[in-house]
Amino acid sequence: MSVHYNSLRPLVISLLVSFFPFLSIGQIDYNTIVPPEGQRPSSFEDYLVQLAYLNSPATQILAYEKKIAQKEVELQRIDWMDDVNFGFNINEVSLSNVLQPSNDNLVLYPLYQFTAGVSLGSFTTNKKKREIKEFDVLISDMENNQHKMKIRAETLARYRKIILAIETLKVRIKAEEDTRNIYQISQQRYKNADLEMEDMLRASEAYNNAQEKRLAAETDIQLSIFALEEMIGIKWESARKAEERFKK
Secondary structure, three states: OOOOOOOOHHHHHHHHHHHHHHOOOOOOOHHHHOOOOOOOOOOHHHHHHHHHHHOOHHHHHHHHHHHHHHHHHHHHHHHHHHHOEEEEEEOHHHHHHHHOOOOOOOOOOOOEEEEEEOOHHHHHHHHHHHHHHHHHHHHHHHHHHHHHHHHHHHHHHHHHHHHHHHHHHHHHHHHHHHHHHHHHHHHHHHHOOOOOHHHHHHHHHHHHHHHHHHHHHHHHHHHHHHHHHHHHOOOHHHHHOOHHHHHO
8 A cells, every 4th residue: 555656756856845834834633634553532433543554554664664764864964974085194204214213314294194085066965865865754754644544534434334234234124024024915815815926926026135135235244344354454343342432
């Protein structure tokens, strides 16, 4: 579920540079999209969203990618040192004259030279490289926020499908009961020669259709539960144990 913007990265970076002063204006509080770890959700639905986010492998992948980006920023901060050149020169003649003193020997000081140099362009280049790496960290945050929004939307959609499937089953059960009663009455009337064969067969067909729809509704519930369990990472029965706490 991780989203990469390699092809769009130059455009994203340029937009960030242009609009960076305005990023704080009207910004979404993503802690309301997904409750942070350790914070009690305000509802059962938020609890499911929190479970889905914390148990998603994509969440860990995004966290690792951000750490990599942060490490690259740290490396870039000291990368300029690779361009520093050091030198050490010894005045061998003067050193020899010092070791063998004589009135005729000429000693020139200093006896050695220590030098260090760095290209002035390296400071500018490395600064820009570091800024790009810092934007990579911001991009990883944006990817994580996008991940939160997708997690919430998908989790709630799958949860609502369970609710819909349960309510649909209730309707199917009631319809099955009604058609069964009609079928049983039709059978009795047919035995008493008070109903035509065609009408009795229609009642039987309606009852069979109602049974099939009830079985399909039961299957929809199970499939919806499997889909939600895939998101939240735990069994539906385990998640439902927490539901009562949010109703109090």
